[in-house]
Amino acid sequence: MEKYSGKVKEIKLDNDWLYLKVREKDFKIPIIDGSLDILIKNTENQEVGIAYVEKEDNVKINYKRYSNFLKPISIIVNTKYDFNLLSSESEDIEDY
Numbered sequence: 111m112e113k114y115s116g117k118v119k120e121i122k123l124d125n126d127w128l129y130l131k132v133r134e135k136d137f138k139i140p141i142i143d144g145s146l147d148i149l150i151k152n153t154e155n156q157e158v159g160i161a162y163v164e165k166e167d168n169v170k171i172n173y174k175r176y177s178n179f180l181k182p183i184s185i186i187v188n189t190k191y192d193f194n195l196l197s198s199e200s201e202d203i204e205d206y
Contacts, residue, residue, distance in 0.1 A: 111172050111173065111174060111183060112172070112173055112174070112175060113170065113171070113172055113173075114132065114133075114135060114170075114171045114173065115132075115168070115169065115170040115171065116132045116133035116135075116168070116169070117132065117133065117166060117167070117168055117169075118130065118131070118132055118163060118164065118165050118166060118167045118168075118169055119131045119132065119133065119165070120165065121163065121164075121165060123141075125141070126140065126141055127139065127140060127141060128141060128146060128160065130163070130182065132169060132171060135180060136179075136180065137171065137173060137179075137180045137181070137182050138179040138180065138181060139181065139182055140181070146160055148160075148182055148183065148184065148185065149183070149184040149185070150162065150163065150184070150185045150186075150187060151184070151185070151186050151187070152186070152187055152188075153186060153187075153188050158187065162187050163185065163187050167187050167188060168187075168188040169185050169186065169187050169188070170185070170186040171184070171185050171186075172184045172185075
């Protein structure tokens, strides 16, 4: 398995693939039955979904090289925002 890190430049989607461009490398994640087969974690080692990966995020990718594409096995994303447990909105959530 190879490793790569950098800033996400582009994210595209079609019926069969999610395309992720990080610096100068292009990665392809297959979509199988509407799901992505990939492990995505934040820097706190918590599993998160693909929705956490946004353009301009810094990511670390473990991937396998195939003859015609690079397939990420896992991604660690440095999220831009942290959930503030001290905010007034979080108090409303806890009271729910």
